Structures are given as C-alpha cells and as structure tokens.
Amino acid sequence: DVKVTQSSRYLVKRTGExxxxxxxxxxxxxxxxxxxxxxxxxxxxxxxxxxxxMKEKGDIPEGYSVSREKKERFSLILESASxxxxxxxxxxxxxxxxxxxxxxxxxxxxxx
Amino acid sequence: xxxxxxxxxxxxxxxxxAVTLDCTYDTSDQSYGLFWYKQPSSGxxxxxIYQGSxxxxxxxxxxxxLNFQKARKSANLVISASQLGDSAMYFCAMREANTDKLIFGxxxxxxxxx
Numbered sequence: 001d002v003k004v005t006q007s008s009r010y011l012v013k014r015t016g017e018x019x020x021x022x023x024x025x026x027x028x029x030x031x032x033x034x035x036x037x038x039x040x041x042x043x044x045x046x047x048x049x050x051x052x053x054m055k056e057k058g059d060i061p062e063g064y065s066v067s068r069e070k071k072e073r074f075s076l077i078l079e080s081a082s083x084x085x086x087x088x089x090x091x092x093x094x095x096x097x098x099x100x101x102x103x104x105x106x107x108x109x110x111x112x
Numbered sequence: 113x114x115x116x117x118x119x120x121x122x123x124x125x126x127x128x129x130a131v132t133l134d135c136t137y138d139t140s141d142q143s144y145g146l147f148w149y150k151q152p153s154s155g156x157x158x159x160x161i162y163q164g165s166x167x168x169x170x171x172x173x174x175x176x177x178l179n180f181q182k183a184r185k186s187a188n189l190v191i192s193a194s195q196l197g198d199s200a201m202y203f204c205a206m207r208e209a210n211t212d213k214l215i216f217g218x219x220x221x222x223x224x225x226x
Contacts, residue, residue: 044216
C-alpha cells in the first residue's frame with residue numbers, strides 16, 4: 001500500500017529556532033512536494049523536487065529551504081522560524097498514473 | 113494564470129440527501145487533471161475522485177461523482193446520500209499540464225446534520 005509519512009503530526013517551536021519537517025515516501029517516486037495550508041487560502045506550493053539533489057521554488061518559497069539527499073526523503077527547513085509560519089504543512093508525492101496524488105498526514109506547526 | 117475557484121465557503125446538507133460542491137477552473141492548457149480531496153478534522157487529505165480533461169465520461173467513485181462541464185470549465189462534486197461522516201473540508205484541485213503540481217481552491221466546509 002502506498003505511503004507518505006511525515007515526521008511529526010504536531011510541533012511547537014519558538015521564534016528564531018531552526019525547524020526541520022521531514023517527509024518520506026515508499027513508492028520510489030521522483031517527484032515530491034511541500035504545501036502549506038492556511039484557512040481561506042487553500043493549499044499553496046512552497047517547494048518541490050523532481051529528483052535527488054534537485055529542487056524548485058513553488059509559489060511561496062520565502063523563509064523556507066529544502067533538502068533532498070535521498071530519493072525517498074524530502075525535508076522542509078525553516079532556517080529561523082517566525083510566527084507567520086504557524087500553519088499546516090502537507091507533503092505530497094504523485095503516483096505514476098495521471099490520477100494519483102498521495103499526501104502525508106500533515107504537520108501542524110505552531111511558532112510562538 | 114491557472115486558477116481554481118470554490119465559491120461556497122460552507123454548505124449544509126441533511127443526512128441521506130445529495131449535495132453539490134461547486135468548482136470552476138481557469139486554464140489555457142488542453143491537457144489537465146482535476147481532483148477532489150476530502151479533509152476531515154484530523155487534517156489528512158483523502159483523495160476522492162479524478163477527472164482527466166480528455167475523459168468524455170464523468171468520473172464516479174461510489175457515492176461521489178464529478179459533474180464535468182468542459183465548455184463551462186466547471187468540475188462540481190456531487191455526493192449522493194450524504195452521511196454524517198461526510199462532514200469535512202472539500203478541496204478542488206487542478207494538476208498543471210506536464211507537471212505534477214497541484215493548484216488548489218480555497219475549499220468548502222460541508223456539514224451534514226441528522
């Protein structure tokens with residue numbers, strides 16, 4: 001069964017901390033995506049990766065960076081967390097078929 | 113620019129009734145895909161149904177059907193025989209041509225009452 005997992009369901013951090021959100025997929029897929037979800041705004045794409053060591057900016061990359069050292073793992077990094085990064089973060093990995101897109105369970109991050 | 117519009121922030125429906133959630137999209141691409149996801153309060157995104165732009169038949173998955181009107185650029189989700197467990201946020205999304213990036217609407221919160 002297809003699976004996308006995220007390292008934490010809930011996370012509380014302080015302003016200025018470095019935060020790592022990890023996503024792992026077991027489907028051997030090339031593509032992985034990080035989205036951010038805020039009420040009234042839907043999901044917005046932060047960064048994505050089409051291959052190991054490769055990354056592309058999405059629509060709202062400011063304040064974030066990513067790392068993809070291995071095919072199955074895609075990390076989202078907040079170099080210096082700020083309160084406006086309090087949000088729900090969702091990782092996704094599309095399947096091989098046109099009709100498949102798998103999401104992780106999400107991480108609710110609160111920055112105090 | 114590509115865009116998904118969901119104009120209903122919230123909807124109410126009585127159990128066992130059918131409900132339609134609206135979604136319109138804007139794209140100049142000929143090839144695209146349309147998705148509907150359900151997000152319960154737990155936060156996970158649950159895939160419901162998919163429609164390809166070249167599919168001539170409307171997609172159906174159990175109680176879910178997608179009313180695809182290409183000329184009007186609409187992809188409404190129809191849930192038949194609503195259940196209390198259908199209460200959730202529902203998102204319409206479009207996959208960009210030749211990529212796997214999804215563009216989401218702002219969502220519709222559906223509440224099913226007894």
